[in-house]
Every structure is written in structure tokens, then in C-alpha cells.
Amino acid sequence: MPETVMPEILDCTIRDGGYVNNWHFDKKIVREVYRALSKGGVDIVELGFRGSAKYFDPDRYGPWRFTSEADIHEVISGIDGARIAVMGDYGKIDLEDLEDRKNTPVEMIRIAAHKNQVAQAIELLGRIKTKGYKTSLQAMGFTSYTEAEKDDLRSRTRDSDLDYFYIADSYGSIFPNEMAALFGPFLELAGVKVGFHPHNSLQMAFANTLEAIRLGVHIVDGSVYGMGRGSGNLPTEVLIAYLGVQGRPKYNVIPILQCIERYFIEIKKEKPWGYQLPYMISGMFRCHPYYATELMDRREYSIEDIWKALEVVEDMKPIGFDRTIIEHLIKKGVVGSLGRSALNQSPRPAAEPESRVHVPVPYLNRHPGRDCLILANGPSLKECQKDIRAFIDRYRPVVMGANYLGGLFAPDYHAFTNKKRFSMYVDSVSPDSRLMIGENISREMIGEYVHREYETLYFRDVLDADFDIADGRIMSNCRTVSVLLAGVAVVMGARRIFIAGMDGYLLKKDLKSALFYNEKYDPVDENLNIRRHYENERFLKQIDEYVRAKGFEGIHIITPTSHKAFYKGLENYLS
Known part of the structure; x- marks a missing residue:
């Protein structure tokens, strides 16, 4: 690499790494990071975001979301080190948040902007420049730009007085063979330095950075230990180590590695980042x-x-x-x-496919006038197992279960519509049960997991359609398979529909208890579960109205449930 003109290296650990810990870095760590990077040969250290309480709550965010002048002076005092930069998000920083350049050690202000903010961001950077700063525009989400938008950005950059223009691989989606086409038009511009900010979603940050250097970019970004949101960034130490072994005496990776050993290994244990699916x-x-x-x-x-x-x-x-x-x-x-x-x-x-619309539904009116019992998967299925068995013995309903039943019951029909649960639990289906598999699960997938007879469960896999039946096919997915099975019971000709184990997501405060077993596939987010509850209730009401319109009783949930409108406890049937 000796023939290549080396770009400047900017480290953004305290700014971009702040997404991991909400910018709660101890000042001693920030000082040691600055010292190590300066000794390692890094040209510019970005010491955080610049913002104010107008946009960010100081009780929620750490000091490096604001990066006050006092904090900067404290962490760099006595260190003859790298130049200092801070960043602002366009729309969340005001000109008044910045001192005049002569009153601060900060040399560069970088503004990150989405493509719908670029024109205003360039105008703001022009005013920031009048305060004496070097200015830099970070074009976020650059791979989402159309060709026309790229041309417009190039023209605006050419006509501006920016010192630096950055392409940010915001989604970590760029491959090395794409770099030349992305950077070439901007590298042709005179008077503005072009930079590259990589992310490591596809583990391409280092490869793309080397390609950016080969193309002649003027500045590249990294962070210590790759610290950053999600998959993180280019590890600064990897680039510094590489340049060192390539014969660049300016660079010394040892101080940075020592800093990682002392601080960042432990930070990563507490707040992980790195490659994620x-x-x-x-x-x-x-x-x-x-x-x-x-x-x-x-x-x-x-x-x-x-x-x-x-x-x-x-x-x-x-x-x-x-x-x-x-x-x-x-x-x-x-x-x-x-x-x-x-x-x-x-x-x-x-x-x-036409085959899905017109295929005969074999179970249409299969059980006319029968009672049907749906077994859902809430804790009450296990808690009330004895009484549910007594109910089955007394009323002899057609029993339909879904997903994992844990050997508690061997229903007449055992159904799956969720691909993850199908692959996980289909082996648990009793040989005495008739297996039903949703038409949303491909034949290829079924062939991988099933080596027994099964029946296709016919429904449209959409959520925004109301409950209806067309030639035996249910016209929505009814949100969950247990509710869908209530619709299947209607298709089969049921006179009464009973449900056990449908506790609802509002009954238990402990969200881990939404099922009678511990399942890693069940959502634990409270808002998601609340939405799921009301979506289930919507379809239960529609199915209930559909059944009542036929002159039948409707739906009865016979175990404790937060779907109160449908609750009629087991004791009403067993006394």
C-alpha cells in the first residue's frame, strides 16, 4: 500500500458507540480513548453528539449526547492529541448550540441528514462555517437514493462550501464491487473531501474501507472494537493494525488494543454489539x-x-x-x-394460485350438528385439565387442538398454521390425531418434516379481511390458529363451539405465562400482545355473530379468560 495516498482516519466511538449505552461513558474512559487513539495515529476523534435539552432529556441520555464544552476540555486537557469533531442530527441541533470556533477545541462539525433533509442541512452547515468550523455532511441511507437524487446531491455538494462530504452505508448494505460507482462522481468534485462511514451488517466494513482507500477517498470512519448500534462499525484497531503492517510508521495499534483490554471487553459483555441476523x-x-x-x-x-x-x-x-x-x-x-x-x-x-381459490374443501359439513371443542395453549389448559377431560367425556365433542399440547390431550384434529411452531412441534402430534396443516405452509416444507397423512387447512393468509367463508375456505387468518379453528368448526357444521385454554393476553400480568409452557417463539412485548388480544377478540366476535346468524348458540370459552364476553365456565356444564 505505500503508493496509496492515505486518507484521514476519524474515530467515532463515543458518538456512534453511544447508541449502545445511551452515551453513558465515564469521563475517564473517554479520556483514555482519546489518549489511545491519538497515540495510535488517528487524525480526528468525534467526542459525541452536540445537542440540548430542547431535543433530548438529560435524565434519559448520557453526557455525550450533549458533549458540553466543559466536558470536552476536561477529557482532553494535557493531551497533545487528535483533532476534535462533534456531530449533530439535522433537526435536532441549532446554531446556538455551537460556540464560535475560536472559543472551543472542536474543529469540525458533522451533520447527519436523510435525503429529504439534505438541502436544509447544507444551508445550516453554511451558517456553521461562518463560526469558523470545518463542516461535513453525512448523507445517511445513501443506497436508498435514486439516480436522480444522487445527481441532485452531487450538484448541491458541488455548489456548497462544505469541507467534507460523507457517504454513510447506514444499513451496511454496500459490497466492494459497488463502491466505485457510488463514490466516483463525488471524488471528481473539486474543493470537497469525500468520506466513507461503513457499518458492518454484512461484515463488509473492512473490505469496503480498503476499497474506498484504493479509490482515493479522503477520510474514513471507525470505532474502537467496532462499537456501535447493532452489528457495529469498522473496528478502528483493525484498520490501524493493517496500515501498520503495511509499512506506515504513523500508526501504532498497541495503545488502542490496551484500551480495549482495559475497558471495552467488559463494556461489550454488559452491552453487546456485533454481527446479528x-x-x-x-x-x-x-x-x-x-x-x-x-x-x-x-x-x-x-x-x-x-x-x-x-x-x-x-x-x-x-x-x-x-x-x-x-x-x-x-x-x-x-x-x-x-x-x-x-x-x-x-x-x-x-x-x-387458482388451485387455492377453487380447490374443494374436504371437511366442509363433515360434522353437522356436532359440538366442537377447541384446545388453545393458555395456562388454563393445564390448570383445568381434569375438568376439561370430564367435559369431553360428558359431551363427546369433536376436539381440535393447535400447536404444542404437551401430551395433555390427543385431539381429533391437531392443526398448525405458524411455520416456526410447525417445524418445532409437528413431531409431538399424537398418531391418533388427524394432522391439519395450513395452506400457507409450502409442500416443500411439509415434505421435510411430515411423513404421515395430513389434511390441508384452507384459509386466506391475510389479517385485514373480515371473517367469512367461501365454499368452505375461511377468508382471513383470524390472527391466531386457535381462533381460526373456531372458524373451521363452523365450516365443519358445528352446532356449538367451545374453547378451552384461550386465556387472552390481558389476563396474566406475567407475560411469560401467556402459554402453559415456556416457548421462545411467543412474543413478550406488552404492546404487541395487547394488539394481538384485541385482534383475536375482533375475530371471535365476527365468528360468534356468524354462528348466531345461523340460529346456533355461538362461542363459549369455558376456562378463565380475559375475553369476558364469551366466558361461560366449566362448572356450568359439569354440575
Whole structure:
């Protein structure tokens, strides 16, 4: 590498690493980081964000979300070290938050902006420059820019008085072979230094940085131990070590490694970061990692479902993270068996295979006039097992269960519609039960896990449709399989529908007790479970009304439940 002109190196540990610990760094650690980086050959150290209580609550955020002048002076005092930078998020920093350059050791102000904020951010940086600072624009989410937007940004950068312009690989989605096309047009600009801020979602941060150096960028970012949100950043020490062995005497990795040993190994144990699956998936689809994280946190969608959903998110090119997009994709059935085609559906989905729409439903009116009992998976299924068995013995209902029953019962029908639970629990189905598998689960997947006869459970895998039945096929997914089975009971011709073990998500304060067993796939987020509860209730009401319209009794939940409108306890039937 001796022929290559070396870029400046900026370390952003205290700023970007602050996402891990909410900027609660001890001043001694910040001072030692600054000392180590300065001795290691780093040119610029970014000592945090600049902000004010106007935008950030000091009781919630640590001092390096504000990075006061007093704190900066304290941590760098007596150290003849690297130049100092701070960053502001556009819209969350005011000109008044910055001293005149002559009154501060801070040399550079960097502003991070989304593409809909770039024009205003450049204008703000122009005013910041009049205070005497070097200025830098960080273009976030650059891979989501259209070609026209890239051209516009290039023109604005060319016509500005920026000192630095950064391309930020916000989602860690860039590959080395893409770097030249992204950076080339900006490297042609005179008077502005071009920088690269990598993220490590796809473990490409180091490879991309080396390619950026080869292309001639003027400045690159890293952080100690790669510290940063999610998958983290380019580890500064890796770049410094590499440059050292390439014969660059300026760089000495030892002080940085000593700092890692003393402080960062322990910090990482307490607040982990590094390679994570949601960040890898979002990196592949050039979108905010929260899209993948949100879907994975719900613990009910397979990786294949999430992958297909993010294909759609990538096409939408959203700015940052918008939770309403997730809700829309779930309701439309994009997160599930229908995938991308669900967005083009009419009331009868034209994109669905004809075989799904017209296939005869074999269990239509199979049990006319019978009672049906649905076994859900709440704690009351186990707590009331003895009485539920007595109910079955007395009334001889058609018994339908779902997911994991733990050997408590061997129902007549045992159903799965969730791919994760199917793969986990299908082996637990009693040989005396008839296995039912949702049509949303592919034949390929079924072939991997099932070596017995089964019956397809027919329904449309969408959430935003009301309960209805067309030729025996249920026209929504009814949110959970136990509620869906109440609809299946209607299809089979049930006269009365009883449910046991549907405790509801509002009954127990301890969210871990939502099931009678400990399941890693069940969501523990309180808000998600509250939404799930009311979605279940919506479909229970619709099924109940559907059954009553036929002149039958409707739905009765016979074990303790927070769905109070449907509760009629077991003692009413066993006395």
C-alpha cells in the first residue's frame, strides 16, 4: 500500500458507540480513548453528539449526547492529541448550540441528514462555517437514493462550501464491487473531501474501507472494537493494525488494543454489539434494520417470511424506519404465504394460485350438528385439565387442538398454521390425531418434516379481511390458529363451539405465562400482545355473530379468560 495516498482516519466511538449505552461513558474512559487513539495515529476523534435539552432529556441520555464544552476540555486537557469533531442530527441541533470556533477545541462539525433533509442541512452547515468550523455532511441511507437524487446531491455538494462530504452505508448494505460507482462522481468534485462511514451488517466494513482507500477517498470512519448500534462499525484497531503492517510508521495499534483490554471487553459483555441476523437481513435489502428486528421480535414469522417482506420494503425505499409499513405488510398478508403478490390483491386475490381459490374443501359439513371443542395453549389448559377431560367425556365433542399440547390431550384434529411452531412441534402430534396443516405452509416444507397423512387447512393468509367463508375456505387468518379453528368448526357444521385454554393476553400480568409452557417463539412485548388480544377478540366476535346468524348458540370459552364476553365456565356444564 505505500503508493496509496492515505486518507484521514476519524474515530467515532463515543458518538456512534453511544447508541449502545445511551452515551453513558465515564469521563475517564473517554479520556483514555482519546489518549489511545491519538497515540495510535488517528487524525480526528468525534467526542459525541452536540445537542440540548430542547431535543433530548438529560435524565434519559448520557453526557455525550450533549458533549458540553466543559466536558470536552476536561477529557482532553494535557493531551497533545487528535483533532476534535462533534456531530449533530439535522433537526435536532441549532446554531446556538455551537460556540464560535475560536472559543472551543472542536474543529469540525458533522451533520447527519436523510435525503429529504439534505438541502436544509447544507444551508445550516453554511451558517456553521461562518463560526469558523470545518463542516461535513453525512448523507445517511445513501443506497436508498435514486439516480436522480444522487445527481441532485452531487450538484448541491458541488455548489456548497462544505469541507467534507460523507457517504454513510447506514444499513451496511454496500459490497466492494459497488463502491466505485457510488463514490466516483463525488471524488471528481473539486474543493470537497469525500468520506466513507461503513457499518458492518454484512461484515463488509473492512473490505469496503480498503476499497474506498484504493479509490482515493479522503477520510474514513471507525470505532474502537467496532462499537456501535447493532452489528457495529469498522473496528478502528483493525484498520490501524493493517496500515501498520503495511509499512506506515504513523500508526501504532498497541495503545488502542490496551484500551480495549482495559475497558471495552467488559463494556461489550454488559452491552453487546456485533454481527446479528436482523442486521444481516436488512443489509441485504438496503433498509433500516428495525424492519427485520420488528418482525423477528414478534416471534411468529419464519425467516423466509421476513426475507420476502423485506424484498417489498426494499422496493418501497422508505426513509428510515416506519412501523406503519410493517403493520400494512402484515395486514395484507405480505408477511406470510402470499408475499409480494398480496399488494396487488382485489377482494378475490387475482395473484393467488387458482388451485387455492377453487380447490374443494374436504371437511366442509363433515360434522353437522356436532359440538366442537377447541384446545388453545393458555395456562388454563393445564390448570383445568381434569375438568376439561370430564367435559369431553360428558359431551363427546369433536376436539381440535393447535400447536404444542404437551401430551395433555390427543385431539381429533391437531392443526398448525405458524411455520416456526410447525417445524418445532409437528413431531409431538399424537398418531391418533388427524394432522391439519395450513395452506400457507409450502409442500416443500411439509415434505421435510411430515411423513404421515395430513389434511390441508384452507384459509386466506391475510389479517385485514373480515371473517367469512367461501365454499368452505375461511377468508382471513383470524390472527391466531386457535381462533381460526373456531372458524373451521363452523365450516365443519358445528352446532356449538367451545374453547378451552384461550386465556387472552390481558389476563396474566406475567407475560411469560401467556402459554402453559415456556416457548421462545411467543412474543413478550406488552404492546404487541395487547394488539394481538384485541385482534383475536375482533375475530371471535365476527365468528360468534356468524354462528348466531345461523340460529346456533355461538362461542363459549369455558376456562378463565380475559375475553369476558364469551366466558361461560366449566362448572356450568359439569354440575
